[in-house]
Structures are given as C-alpha cells and as structure tokens.
Amino acid sequence: xxxxxxxxxxxxxxxxxxxxxxxxxxxxxxxxxxxxxxxxxxxxxxxxxxxxxxxxxxxxxxxxxxxxxxxxxxxxxxxxxxxxxxxxxxxxxxxxxxxxxxxxxxxxxxxxxxxxxxxxxxxxxxxxxxxxxxxxxxxxxxxxxxxxxxxxxxxxxxxxxxxxxxxxxxxxxxxxxxxxxxxxxxxxxxxxxxxxxxxxxxxxxxxxxxxxxxxxxxxxxxxxxxxxxxxxxxxxxxxxxxxxxxxxxxxxxxxxxxxxxxxxxxxxxxxxxxxxxxxxxxxxxxxxxxxxxxxxxxxxxxxxxxxxxxxxxxxxxxxxxxxxxxxxxxxxxxxxxxxxxxxxxxxxxxxxxxxxxxxxxxxxxxxxxxxxxxxxxxxxxxxxxxxxxxxxxxxxxxxxxxxxxxxxxxxxxxxxxxxxxxxxxxxxxxxxxxxxxxxxxxxxxxxxxxxxxxxxxxxxxxxxxxxxxxxxxxxxxxxxxxxxxxxxxxxxxxxxxxxxxxxxxxxxxxxxxxxxxxxxxxxxxxxxxxxxxxxxxxxxxxxxxxxxxx
Amino acid sequence: xxxxxxxxxxxxxxxxxxxxxxxxxxxxxxxxxxxxxxxxxxxxxxxxxxxxxxxxxxxxxxxxxxxxxxxxxxxxxxxxxxxxxxxxxxxxxxxxxxxxxxxxxxx
Numbered sequence: 066x067x068x069x070x071x072x073x074x075x076x077x078x079x080x081x082x083x084x085x086x087x088x089x090x091x092x093x094x095x096x097x098x099x100x101x102x103x104x105x106x107x108x109x110x111x112x113x114x115x116x117x118x119x120x121x122x123x124x125x126x127x128x129x130x131x132x133x134x135x136x137x138x139x140x141x142x143x144x145x146x147x148x149x150x151x152x153x154x155x156x157x158x159x160x161x162x163x164x165x166x167x168x169x170x171x172x173x174x175x176x177x178x179x180x181x182x183x184x185x186x187x188x189x190x191x192x193x194x195x196x197x198x199x200x201x202x203x204x205x206x207x208x209x210x211x212x213x214x215x216x217x218x219x220x221x222x223x224x225x226x227x228x229x230x231x232x233x234x235x236x237x238x239x240x241x242x243x244x245x246x247x248x249x250x251x252x253x254x255x256x257x258x259x260x261x262x263x264x265x266x267x268x269x270x271x272x273x274x275x276x277x278x279x280x281x282x283x284x285x286x287x288x289x290x291x292x293x294x295x296x297x298x299x300x301x302x303x304x305x306x307x308x309x310x311x312x313x314x315x316x317x318x319x320x321x322x323x324x325x326x327x328x329x330x331x332x333x334x335x336x337x338x339x340x341x342x343x344x345x346x347x348x349x350x351x352x353x354x355x356x357x358x359x360x361x362x363x364x365x366x367x368x369x370x371x372x373x374x375x376x377x378x379x380x381x382x383x384x385x386x387x388x389x390x391x392x393x394x395x396x397x398x399x400x401x402x403x404x405x406x407x408x409x410x411x412x413x414x415x416x417x418x419x420x421x422x423x424x425x426x427x428x429x430x431x432x433x434x435x436x437x438x439x440x441x442x443x444x445x446x447x448x449x450x451x452x453x454x455x456x457x458x459x460x461x462x463x464x465x466x467x468x469x470x471x472x473x474x475x476x477x478x479x480x481x482x483x484x485x486x487x488x489x490x491x492x493x494x495x496x497x498x499x500x501x502x503x504x505x506x507x508x509x510x511x512x513x514x515x516x517x518x519x520x521x522x523x524x525x526x527x528x529x530x531x532x533x534x535x536x537x538x539x540x541x542x543x544x545x546x547x548x549x550x551x552x553x554x555x556x557x558x559x560x561x562x563x564x565x566x567x568x569x570x571x572x573x574x575x576x577x578x579x580x581x582x583x584x585x586x587x588x589x590x591x592x593x594x595x596x597x598x599x600x601x602x603x604x605x606x607x608x609x610x611x612x613x614x615x
Numbered sequence: 616x617x618x619x620x621x622x623x624x625x626x627x628x629x630x631x632x633x634x635x636x637x638x639x640x641x642x643x644x645x646x647x648x649x650x651x652x653x654x655x656x657x658x659x660x661x662x663x664x665x666x667x668x669x670x671x672x673x674x675x676x677x678x679x680x681x682x683x684x685x686x687x688x689x690x691x692x693x694x695x696x697x698x699x700x701x702x703x704x705x706x707x708x709x710x711x712x713x714x715x716x717x718x719x720x721x722x
Contacts, residue, residue: 241631243694262690265683362676396676405677409616413684420687 071232078228085218086429087461092215093425094465096200097418100403100411103151105193108554109476111536112187116153116548117179122338123323128182129157130322141312143343150408153550155179189486190476204491212278223271229260236261252431259424266417273397310350317349319374328379329355329370351375359405363387363395426462433458456505463517464501470524471497477535511576518569525562529555618718619682621711622665623689628708629658631693640701
C-alpha cells in the first residue's frame with residue numbers, strides 16, 4: 066500500500082473503477098435509456114396509431130370505460146392511462162388473477178385506438194421496459210444474483226465517486242478547466258470535467274440505486290431487529306399506498322368516470338390528469354382514484370383524489386404523516402426514477418445519464434492511456450491484462466451502443482409471427498454485443514476503434530431508413546402529424562449516428578496526422594531514441610467522442 | 616427550466632471571471648481589480664436567487680433537483696465554450712441575462 070492518504074485513495078479509485086467499470090457502463094447506459102422507456106416502447110410498437118390532437122379527457126375516459134366494461138368484467142382493479150407527453154396513446158391495464166402456485170397474476174397493458182375504441186394488436190416486444198429492467202436485472206441472470214452483482218458494483222461506484230473527489234486536488238481552481246490536449250492530460254481533464262459537472266447526479270443516482278434493494282442487501286439487519294409485524298409496518302410506512310375498500314361482492318351501477326372527473330377538475334383547476342385507478346369496479350364499494358402529474362418528489366397526497374364511484378362523493382384522504390426517514394427514502398426513489406420530470410427535465414436527466422456513462426468510459430480509457438507508453442516498451446508486446454482491458458473497452462464503449470441499435474433493428478426486421486419473438490429481440494442484442502466484444506481481440510486497437518465507430522455511425526444512421534421501409538411511422542408521416550414521440554426517436558437516431566460518424570472521422574484524421582508527424586520526427590532524431598510511445602492514436606482522438614457524447 | 620439554466624450560466628460566468636486564468640481567456644482588455652472583487656459575491660448572490668426561484672417555480676422538492684440539472688448543463692456549456700469559443704462567452708452571458716429577465720417578467 067502507498068504511504069500517503071491521497072496516493073492510496075488514488076490507487077483504490079483506479080482499481081475499483083477498473084474492476085466494475087464495464088458493468089457500470091452497461092448499467093448507466095441502459096439506465097439512461099430507461100428514462101425514456103415509455104417512449105421506446107411506443108416506438109417499438111409501430112402498429113399503434115399516431116397522436117390524436119384535441120380530444121377531451123371525458124371522451125377518452127368514456128372510451129376506456131366502455132372497453133373495460135366489455136373486456137375486463139370480474140377483475141377488481143382497472144387502470145386507465147391517459148395520453149401524455151411520454152406516451153401519446155390511451156392505455157388501459159389490469160392484473161389478471163394469479164395462476165395457481167404464483168403470488169400475483171400478470172399485469173397487462175392494452176393500447177386503445179381512440180377512433181374504434183378497440184385494442185391495437187401490436188407485435189410481440191418487451192419494448193423499453195426490457196432495457197430499463199436490464200440495468201438492475203441484468204437480463205439472463207436470476208433476480209437474486211443480479212441484485213447482488215448490481216449492489217456490489219454500485220457500492221464500488223459510490224466508493225469511486227467519493228475517492229474521486231478526494232484525489233481531485235484542484236476541484237475548485239480547475240472547476241472550469243478543460244484543456245483539449247492530446248494524451249493523458251486531455252483524458253484526465255475529460256474525466257474530471259465529466260465527473261465534477263454532474264457530481265450531485267452521480268452521487269444521488271448511485272446512493273439511491275443502493276437504496277432500491279435495501280431489504281435485500283441489509284436483510285440481516287432487518288431480520289434481527291424486527292419481527293414480522295414490525296417489518297410489515299415499516300414497509301407500509303416507506304411504500305405508501307392509499308387505502309381503498311375491499312370488494313363487497315354486491316353488484317352496483319357505477320357512475321361514468323367522465324362524470325366523476327368533473328369534480329376532480331374543481332379540486333385541481335388547470336392541472337393535468339395523469340392516470341386513474343378503479344377499485345372494485347361495478348361493486349357497491351367501487352372507488353375511483355384520480356392521479357395528476359407529480360408535484361412533489363416525496364409523493365404529495367394532494368396529487369390524488371379518491372371518489373366513491375357509486376355515489377360520486379369525494380372521499381377525504383387523511384393527510385399522511387411521513388417520518389423523516391420515510392420522506393428521505395421516497396425522495397431518493399423518485400429522484401432516481403425522475404418520474405416527476407417534465408419533458409425538458411427528462412432530457413436533462415438523459416443528458417446527465419450520458420455524462421455519467423461518458424465519465425465511466427473516459428475513466429476506463431484513462432487507465433489504458435496511462436499505461437500505454439510503458440506497455441509499448443515491453444519487448445514481447447503489451448501484457449495480456451492490458452490487451453484485455455483495451456479489448457473490453459472497445460467492445461463495450463462502442464459495442465454496447467451498437468448492440469442496442471441491433472435490438473431496435475430486431476424489433477423492425479424479425480418476422481412478426483416468430484415464436485418467442487420478444488425474447489429473440491434481446492438475444493439479437495446480446496449476440497451482437499458478444500461479437501463486438503470478441504472482434505477487437507483479433508484486430509489492433511488502432512484499427513478496431515475507428516472500425517467499430519464507423520459501424521456504430523452506420524447502424525444508427527440507417528435505423529430511420531429501415532423504420533421508413535418497414536412501417537408507416539416514419540419521419541415523413543410523423544412530422545406532419547406532429548407526433549414528437551415517433552419523430553423525436555428517428556431524429557435522435559440521426560443525431561447519435563452523426564456523433565459516431567464525427568468521432569470516426571476525427572479518429573482517422575488524428576491517426577493520419579499522428580502518423581505523418583511521427584514520420585517527420587523520426588527522420589529528425591534518427592539516432593538513439595527507441596520507438597517508444599507508439600502512442601495511442603485512436604484512443605487519444607476519442608476525446609472528441611467524449612466531448613460529443615455529453 | 617430555461618430561465619434556471621440561463622441564470623446558472625450567468626452565475627458560472629461570473630465565477631469564472633473571478634478567476635484570473637479564465638478572465639484572461641475571455642476578456643482581452645484589463646478589468647479593474649475593484650470590479651473583479653465583486654464578481655464572486657455577485658455570483659453567489661445570483662446563485663442563491665436562482666435557487667430561490669427554482670423553489671418558487673417548481674416547489675421545494677422538485678425545484679432544487681432541477682436546479683442541479685440546470686447547473687450541470689450550464690457548466691458543461693461554459694466549459695466547452697471556454698475551450699473552443701472563449702470570446703463569445705461574455706456576449707452569450709448578456710443575451711442570456713436579457714432572455715432570463717424577459718421570461719421572468721412575462722411569467
């Protein structure tokens with residue numbers, strides 16, 4: 066171990082970051098996409114109709130209730146999701162009765178066509194939810210194992226964030242400093258800038274991420290300190306739910322939800338209704354809960370209005386008293402998920418997520434950049450460890466974005482009647498990632514970087530084209546319809562593709578300039594200097610990528 | 616949100632003008648020492664006002680969350696500008712302050 070404190074922290078930061086860097090990159094990137102998971106799902110179900118402008122909430126509610134009355138009789142709980150910025154279709158959902166041997170039945174959401182009032186039959190896909198669940202459920206592994214792996218990585222991430230602040234000597238005097246230099250200082254600056262500007266986000270997202278599986282990670286503590294009743298009480302306090310009546314099994318005529326909605330309008334003048342839950346539908350105890358867009362990150366009880374669906378009375382809710390701990394817990398949850406965020410704030414979440422992803426990437430690249438000169442001096446080539454890190458860097462930092470694009474391609478191109486189609490979309494993604502991870506092992510790093518970057522640019526730039534060839538939800542239709550959900554998606558692909566293309570171009574230009582300058586300098590000092598520092602051409606120039614990514 | 620980001624940006628420009636090495640990047644001619652002394656307190660003042668405004672606009676819990684988001688975007692923009700287009704920073708700061716004050720008055 067090193068003698069002084071900062072040195073040992075530095076050592077710790079380096080190795081902790083390296084061990085879990087790639088998993089963290091995966092978690093950050095898929096989690097960042099998760100901020101748009103509803104939008105992604107809508108894009109991946111292109112059978113859904115375009116946005117319908119200027120339809121009143123009353124009309125939407127009538128359509129939904131008519132559908133539910135027809136198709137979900139006998140189910141206790143109904144949910145109606147109104148079209149909003151994130152998903153511009155009317156949706157209804159309910160939980161099916163549990164199959165024997167299972168705790169809970171499946172929850173299914175159906176998209177309704179407002180024009181016909183019937184459900185839209187869309188292709189089998191897991192949509193954005195798959196990407197977002199992947200960031201803590203790691204897809205192929207079992208739930209328990211994934212939670213522990215994710216927890217371990219987040220824990221180390223938290224340590225890396227804290228030690229990173231400790232070892233950053235000039236955090237204030239270098240606050241705005243970014244020198245676009247080549248090589249190590251450039252990468253160090255990129256890493257520092259990306260870390261410092263979003264430091265509150267990095268800390269918040271890591272810490273709150275750990276809180277999510279509190280009862281898994283700290284099970285021992287809760288088991289020892291509480292009995293079953295206390296445990297239930299505690300969970301009730303931190304996972305608040307509005308109480309509703311149980312079914313009385315006495316059928317009763319329910320008022321129209323659109324009629325009940327008139328009262329809600331008076332309670333929240335000018336506020337947007339978000340979704341509706343109906344408990345014990347068509348029963349004497351039927352109740353309807355109206356929920357507006359969140360106005361408070363700790364779950365404001367005033368965001369919900371409960372109405373007796375038979376008599377039409379507003380049921381006064383007891384203002385819930387949260388304890389300090391409960392409030393902090395809820396606050397961190399909703400900060401992590403960003404459910405409260407409006408469109409602009411959601412984009413900021415997305416960008417800061419990308420900054421986090423780029424921070425991890427730059428840290429990983431920094432590790433190789435720092436060791437490159439020494440490794441290149443070795444007579445029998447760089448060590449296996451060094452080459453492995455380099456390979457994993459290329460395969461993950463550029464490979465994973467390509468793999469995600471392949472997920473979208475699979476969604477558009479796999480045959481619609483394929484068996485286990487949804488599962489195969491994910492398989493395609495992981496197979497392509499595996500190929501891209503292995504590929505750099507057989508190519509020199511200086512070649513593999515620009516090649517994969519070019520590939521990334523190509524796949525992202527052609528996605529809108531494939532979309533146009535396979536569906537009618539392409540830019541030529543979505544822009545005139547002002548359906549920003551569909552249009553924004555294609556436009557984002559073009560921007561991302563453009564960034565990758567620029568990065569690939571930059572890598573090539575820098576490599577070329579490096580080569581010519583190396584040749585000329587070689588001619589000048591031909592005598593004694595060994596051909597060391599066969600520098601990290603492609604890596605160096607990747608600075609540009611990073612600048613762009615953020 | 617745009618108001619928050621512009622205000623954060625201006626506050627950050629002031630902070631950065633208070634630092635000699637960045638001031639030289641941004642402004643060619645000499646600035647009096649007295650004026651420089653005011654930059655930092657002014658920046659803190661503006662930042663506190665922005666924090667107050669965020670709470671006023673979005674509530675005590677969402678406001679600060681958005682404030683940090685706005686800060687991140689503002690610093691990123693400023694850092695990139697300092698590296699590549701340092702000269703337009705003062706102009707942009709003036710445009711942004713105009714925009715911010717207009718939108719505060721409108722709302």
